[in-house]
Amino acid sequence: MTPAQTIVTRFAPSPTGYLHIGGARTALFSWLLAKSEGGTFLLRVEDTDRERSTNEATDAIIQAMAWLDLAAEGTAVFQSQRFDLYNSHIDRLLETGHAYWCQCTPDEVEAMREKARAEGKKPKYDGRCREAKLGPGPGRVVRIKGPQDGVTAFQDMVKGPTAVQNSELDDMILRRSDGAPTYNLAVVVDDHDMGVTTVLRGDDHVANTPKQILLYQAFGWDVPKFGHVPMILGPDKAKLSKRHGALSVMEYKTMGYLPEALVNYLARLGWACGDQEIFSREELVKLFPAGNLGNSPSVFDIKKLEWLNAHYIKQSTPERLAALLPEYLAAAGGTTGLNLDPSYLASIMPLLQPRAKTLVEMADMARFFLVPTDQLAYDAKAVADQLGPEARQLLADLLPTYEALSDGGDYADHKALEAATQAFLDARGLKFKAVAQPLRVALTGKTASPGLFETMCVLGKTEALARIKRALTL
RNA sequence: GUCCCCAUCGUCUAGCCUGGUCCAGGACGACGGCCUUUCACGCCGUUAACAGGGGUUCAAAUCCCCUUGGGGACGCCA
Numbered sequence: 443m444t445p446a447q448t449i450v451t452r453f454a455p456s457p458t459g460y461l462h463i464g465g466a467r468t469a470l471f472s473w474l475l476a477k478s479e480g481g482t483f484l485l486r487v488e489d490t491d492r493e494r495s496t497n498e499a500t501d502a503i504i505q506a507m508a509w510l511d512l513a514a515e516g517t518a519v520f521q522s523q524r525f526d527l528y529n530s531h532i533d534r535l536l537e538t539g540h541a542y543w544c545q546c547t548p549d550e551v552e553a554m555r556e557k558a559r560a561e562g563k564k565p566k567y568d569g570r571c572r573e574a575k576l577g578p579g580p581g582r583v584v585r586i587k588g589p590q591d592g593v594t595a596f597q598d599m600v601k602g603p604t605a606v607q608n609s610e611l612d613d614m615i616l617r618r619s620d621g622a623p624t625y626n627l628a629v630v631v632d633d634h635d636m637g638v639t640t641v642l643r644g645d646d647h648v649a650n651t652p653k654q655i656l657l658y659q660a661f662g663w664d665v666p667k668f669g670h671v672p673m674i675l676g677p678d679k680a681k682l683s684k685r686h687g688a689l690s691v692m693e694y695k696t697m698g699y700l701p702e703a704l705v706n707y708l709a710r711l712g713w714a715c716g717d718q719e720i721f722s723r724e725e726l727v728k729l730f731p732a733g734n735l736g737n738s739p740s741v742f743d744i745k746k747l748e749w750l751n752a753h754y755i756k757q758s759t760p761e762r763l764a765a766l767l768p769e770y771l772a773a774a775g776g777t778t779g780l781n782l783d784p785s786y787l788a789s790i791m792p793l794l795q796p797r798a799k800t801l802v803e804m805a806d807m808a809r810f811f812l813v814p815t816d817q818l819a820y821d822a823k824a825v826a827d828q829l830g831p832e833a834r835q836l837l838a839d840l841l842p843t844y845e846a847l848s849d850g851g852d853y854a855d856h857k858a859l860e861a862a863t864q865a866f867l868d869a870r871g872l873k874f875k876a877v878a879q880p881l882r883v884a885l886t887g888k889t890a891s892p893g894l895f896e897t898m899c900v901l902g903k904t905e906a907l908a909r910i911k912r913a914l915t916l
Numbered sequence: 917g918u919c920c921c922c923a924u925c926g927u928c929u930a931g932c933c934u935g936g937u938c939c940a941g942g943a944c945g946a947c948g949g950c951c952u953u954u955c956a957c958g959c960c961g962u963u964a965a966c967a968g969g970g971g972u973u974c975a976a977a978u979c980c981c982c983u984u985g986g987g988g989a990c991g992c993c994a
Binding site: 455645673752 | 918922923928930933941944953956957986987988989991993994
């Protein structure tokens with residue numbers, strides 16, 4: 443049997459800003475589509491608009507895709523370097539009569555649109571130069587000579603059968619008056635040239651698809667499969683915007699989200715596979731074709747992302763989290779004086795993993811572990827509430843018990859610490875509640891913390907005792 | 917203005933194609949409870965939806981039409 447053509451997908455951002463959440467999702471879906479069928483995923487940078495494109499944006503997009511682990515095959519294609527290719531194809535269209543020169547000025551075309559609008563018709567170029575048989579000249583553009591009747595139809599992978607009356611389309615410009623090719627032309631030439639078999643892109647491109655199909659037909663090329671994924675909305679159901687705080691993928695990194703959490707969240711936004719919520723990358727690749735791509739816009743819900751992030755934090759190894767944390771400590775309060783020894787940090791992580799929803803929170807919770815005792819910040823209210831005369835006396839009485847325990851032995855086992863404490867309390871007929879909060883404040887400076895004895899273990903004998911003693915002096 | 921698309925709990929969605937098994941399932945959130953040395957985790961439970969109106973049919977969340985609401989596109993931007 444003849445092997446089916448292997449799938450080739452691509453992500454084609456324009457470098458006019460960072461990679462936003464919607465773009466990331468289309469990139470992910472395209473990547474998944476390719477990988478799930480053993481195909482190839484390509485990256486193309488659509489920088490034909492030299493005014494708005496920047497190298498910084500290109501780098502930022504590539505960096506964000508790397509963070510999400512969406513690797514593209516080979517090196518990226520840059521449209522700005524392929525103008526000769528596009529122009530030779532435009533010439534070919536001119537020769538075959540599928541395109542023509544037009545001398546109408548932007549103002550004239552705008553007037554045509556106004557007129558059409560006033561008549562309640564679709565605003566479009568009226569085609570007055572179609573048969574003028576003009577040649578090149580200053581200020582002239584090249585337009586496609588599109589069909590004026592009939593329909594252009596295609597099977598959209600997510601929306602189903604889609605068709606547009608050709609009369610709705612106007613003769614779009616292929617080459618600008620400055621000689622530069624336009625978007626739709628470049629896209630078609632590139633997708634064909636790169637061997638793209640499947641185009642998955644944002645909803646905002648549906649209207650371009652028939653125009654591009656017309657170009658494929660004019661060139662006599664095979665038309666790829668198209669799919670248009672719905673947009674992502676903000677909490678107010680309006681288009682996601684800056685007001686919602688979070689559109690750049692890398693901002694999510696800054697906010698302390700793990701890439702696999704974002705990927706999992708994005709995958710489930712507009713796609714579902716039964717009732718499953720948690721997907722490893724491997725499962726995503728395997729299950730993507732089996733799931734449903736939704737066809738209605740979805741609202742970005744940060745709460746659910748948080749939940750997934752908490753899940754993946756719990757799944758992570760302490761070592762990985764320990765390696766990630768210094769960056770967040772530095773961003774919030776700095777790292778001077780902190781003990782950032784990797785294995786020490788790693789020993790803290792298991793206490794924080796069940797508690798933190800983001801790495802930012804985690805850094806905040808980790809701080810008291812890392813600061814030297816004499817710099818530990820005690821919460822004033824906590825001290826006032828929990829370290830009264832009685833409590834201090836109790837801690838002072840408890841001190842010898844903890845001093846008697848061996849560092850590295852008993853202090854490596856929180857159960858031993860707990861047992862010793864319980865024995866001390868039993869001898870005095872006290873409840874555990876009597877010491878819990880005072881001890882916690884003494885050790886951590888706060889009223890909320892991980893388990894007391896686990897905390898003491900991580901701190902170690904020297905540090906733990908020093909903190910209790912310091913608390914007695916406050 | 918013109919064309920196109922969409923519509924299930926607050927949110928993400930399953931179900932819709934191939935009507936009955938759905939007084940609509942899961943998840944996040946919210947609320948309540950349990951656990952408990954604090955904070956979390958975890959566990960248990962509650963809340964809450966087929967946009968509205970007409971059809972078709974013995975039977976409609978599922979099929980058709982209209983209305984309403986939302987979105988997108990109409991560039992010498994991408």
